[in-house]
Amino acid sequence: xxxxxxxxxxxxxxxxxxxxxxxxxxxxxxxxxxxxxxxxxxxxxxxxxxxxxxxxxxxxxxxxxxxxxxxxxxxxxxxxxxxxxxxxxxxxxxxxxxxxxxxxxxxxxxxxxxxxxxxxxxxxxxxxxxxxxxxxxxxxxxxxxxxxxxxxxxxxxxxxxxxxxxxxxxxxxxxxxxxxxxxxxxxxxxxxxxxxxxxxxxxxxxxxxxxxxxxxxxxxxxxxxxxxxxxxxxxxxxxxxxxxxxxxxxxxxxxxxxxxxxxxxxxxxxxxxxxxxxxxxxxxxxxxxxxxxxxxxxxxxxxxxxxx
Amino acid sequence: xxxxxxxxxxxxxxxxxxxxxxxxxxxxxxxxxxxxxxxxxxxxxxxxxxxxxxxxxxxxxxxxxxxxxxxxxxxxxxxxxxxxxxxxxxxxxxxxxxxxxxxxxxxxxxxxxxxxxxxxxxxxxxxxxxxxxxxxxxxxxxxxxxxxxxxxxxxxxxxxxxxxxxxxxxxxxxxxxxxxxxxxxxxxxxxxxxxxxxxxxxxxxxxxxxxxxxxxxxxxxxxxxxxxxxxxxxxxxxxxxxxxxxxxxxxxxxxxxxxxxxxxxxxxxxxxxxxxxxxxxxxxxxxxxxxxxxxxxxxxxxxxxxxxxxxxxxxxxxxxxxxxxxxxxxxxxxxxxxxxxxxxxxxxxxxxxxxxxxxxxxxxxxxxxxxxxxxxxxxxxxxxxxxxxxxxxxxxxxxxxxxxxxxxxxxxxxxxxxxxxxxxxxxxxxxxxxxxxxxxxxxxxxxxxxxxxxxxxxxxxxxxxxxxxxxxxxxxx
Numbered sequence: 001x002x003x004x005x006x007x008x009x010x011x012x013x014x015x016x017x018x019x020x021x022x023x024x025x026x027x028x029x030x031x032x033x034x035x036x037x038x039x040x041x042x043x044x045x046x047x048x049x050x051x052x053x054x055x056x057x058x059x060x061x062x063x064x065x066x067x068x069x070x071x072x073x074x075x076x077x078x079x080x081x082x083x084x085x086x087x088x089x090x091x092x093x094x095x096x097x098x099x100x101x102x103x104x105x106x107x108x109x110x111x112x113x114x115x116x117x118x119x120x121x122x123x124x125x126x127x128x129x130x131x132x133x134x135x136x137x138x139x140x141x142x143x144x145x146x147x148x149x150x151x152x153x154x155x156x157x158x159x160x161x162x163x164x165x166x167x168x169x170x171x172x173x174x175x176x177x178x179x180x181x182x183x184x185x186x187x188x189x190x191x192x193x194x195x196x197x198x199x200x201x202x203x204x205x206x207x208x209x210x211x212x213x214x215x216x217x218x219x220x221x222x223x224x225x226x227x228x229x230x231x232x233x234x235x236x237x238x239x240x241x242x243x244x245x246x247x248x249x250x251x252x253x254x255x256x257x258x259x260x261x262x263x264x265x266x267x268x269x270x271x272x273x274x275x276x277x278x279x280x281x282x283x284x285x286x287x288x289x290x291x292x293x294x295x296x297x298x299x300x301x302x303x304x305x306x307x308x
Numbered sequence: 309x310x311x312x313x314x315x316x317x318x319x320x321x322x323x324x325x326x327x328x329x330x331x332x333x334x335x336x337x338x339x340x341x342x343x344x345x346x347x348x349x350x351x352x353x354x355x356x357x358x359x360x361x362x363x364x365x366x367x368x369x370x371x372x373x374x375x376x377x378x379x380x381x382x383x384x385x386x387x388x389x390x391x392x393x394x395x396x397x398x399x400x401x402x403x404x405x406x407x408x409x410x411x412x413x414x415x416x417x418x419x420x421x422x423x424x425x426x427x428x429x430x431x432x433x434x435x436x437x438x439x440x441x442x443x444x445x446x447x448x449x450x451x452x453x454x455x456x457x458x459x460x461x462x463x464x465x466x467x468x469x470x471x472x473x474x475x476x477x478x479x480x481x482x483x484x485x486x487x488x489x490x491x492x493x494x495x496x497x498x499x500x501x502x503x504x505x506x507x508x509x510x511x512x513x514x515x516x517x518x519x520x521x522x523x524x525x526x527x528x529x530x531x532x533x534x535x536x537x538x539x540x541x542x543x544x545x546x547x548x549x550x551x552x553x554x555x556x557x558x559x560x561x562x563x564x565x566x567x568x569x570x571x572x573x574x575x576x577x578x579x580x581x582x583x584x585x586x587x588x589x590x591x592x593x594x595x596x597x598x599x600x601x602x603x604x605x606x607x608x609x610x611x612x613x614x615x616x617x618x619x620x621x622x623x624x625x626x627x628x629x630x631x632x633x634x635x636x637x638x639x640x641x642x643x644x645x646x647x648x649x650x651x652x653x654x655x656x657x658x659x660x661x662x663x664x665x666x667x668x669x670x671x672x673x674x675x676x677x678x679x680x681x682x683x684x685x686x687x688x689x690x691x692x693x694x695x696x697x698x699x700x701x702x703x704x705x706x707x708x709x710x711x712x713x714x715x716x717x718x719x720x721x722x723x724x725x726x727x728x729x730x731x732x733x734x735x736x737x738x739x740x741x742x743x744x745x746x747x748x749x750x751x752x753x754x755x756x757x758x759x760x761x762x763x764x765x766x767x768x769x770x771x772x773x774x775x776x777x778x779x780x781x782x783x784x785x
Contacts, residue, residue, distance in 0.1 A: 062739075063408050063411075063412070063742075070419070149596070149597065154591060154595075169591045169594075169595075171595065171596075172591050172594045172595065251596075252596065253596060254596050255537075255538045255596040257536070257537060257538050257594055257596070258536075258538075258594035258753070258757070259537075259594075259753060259754075259757060274408075275540065275742070275746055276742065276743055276746060277408075277742050277743070
């Protein structure tokens, strides 16, 4: 440990990679010693499972039967099967719908609107609204999901009392719409908080000038506000899209039903793995989901870089 | 010191991971056992060590079972053997994981000729383990057919229940506790509908006509027969299979899976009849928590007839600790045997049918002490020990003599033990079963969503051919 009086030498910020010896003035060996625990953990809980998944994805590994004990290599047949699997295509399509409806449109628009409206509200009002929306976001998803199951319930559900539509089984008749509304409600707080802080970066003088020249609200948003918060919008959209694409809570509301009408990819993976027992195939789909997430992330990062 | 690039680190980690992987999996699949072992090996040993494997753990999964085995059964067996001059140590090897995980660990051990000397497995794994040669018929392991067949315990275990530890007509293990399925009905609603309190339908038509009488009471769902995919295995065990055995057919017979047959279509027709004429509630079958909801509705006097297992009686509507308590359970809930489609139309020409589940205890063919393991198995399944394992609770055991004693005070469980167990059937223990079961669930889901029986059965045929691995492994007519 360096004593407080010893100035800590930091590596000069340089483009490209700094020479290894310069890692905070430590030798490579010692530096490795410091990061070893983290490396071990990441290796054990991230890298190893990921490699394991890739490996299982090219076998016919199952939960039961002979393949549970001695799986054999099946090359890419799990992947070619995914190409022809109508249920997988259905799951992909539903996942896109879920992300587009509840994250890209729902949480983004609602979060920004709340942030925009609240920026000039009295602090007390703002804090109350923020606290309430945040509650939805910090509650465990299981709790929130079951609250919504009760809300949508056919017999004695809150929604039917509100609308005066007794006996309507919302989760059965409109499963995707129910999921989109549920996930929008649950995730809005995050977008709202992010946009609240982003809006502080917009110089008041520019807003003032826009008002002076008589710009409409929409023009002000488009030409003054948006350029300042573009990075925030991209980052936020990327984050919430990834969370939504990988979200398992639809299972708690509908189990993917009725008849696969709300079976998003994570739910489909679960059903394939644990109901059909096909671990090889479900691992292959998991890997495809990972690749899709990576591609989406790359596109966003491109967009972000273009901005700078 | 050479700078270590990120790539190298990743490479080393990756290589290590792959080495681990191939190491783990490379050792398995070592082929079937030669079976050339002497069954009397170590029969006269004075010092014996046995391990007992079970998917239960003190303070966790099936805690009561684990506590009984390690604190009561093992010490008593050790003491008994001491009397014979044998120094026995029995190690309890408890596991508290998911059934599928436990099964995999066990499979790996057995395929490598290791694992506990005795272990408990779910009855539907028996066939699968036997097919894979992990376990052998008791007469082979013990070596002396008379020794096994003359055990007096078999006299107390009904023939039908013995199927739980058997495969292809051979006993591989001794069954443990079991369960059964009946039609429960709400006597209060029956009275309102003018139906008898001692109702016992003799055909499916009797069930339908009782349903039609109940339909006249507003706010009541007459019949709940589990259907659809959301209920999972509950649809198969508490819906399709009890109906199917009522048509005289089984889901797997002579090694072939049931396909699109007349009997399957009869079952689907019954579903269609219940769910398209307002006798059942199709929406409930599609809800994620549909089964729990059906329990709540039954307890709230909103369901007339419900097909369930004794678990429903013991743990769902149980007045004190049930998940959907009925304070007046003992007077308000009636039960009846599940009738075949028509009298005599059930499997083996039966008038009434049921389905059961449960576990069995099996001897590892690779044990060093086959004779002592058989002694332990007999001791474990003796009347005294089976009774002791209940610890005062009323539960259906494998032994008729114990049942008639401990279930005396519970008319429902007595009925289950005396009337239902002798006529019950078990699921086929085969690796393809879960997928076939899922296909059956889907067929019922199709029917309640309004598909025709013919279309649902045709789609099922396709799914079951895929699951079974070929047309030749499926029966259709």
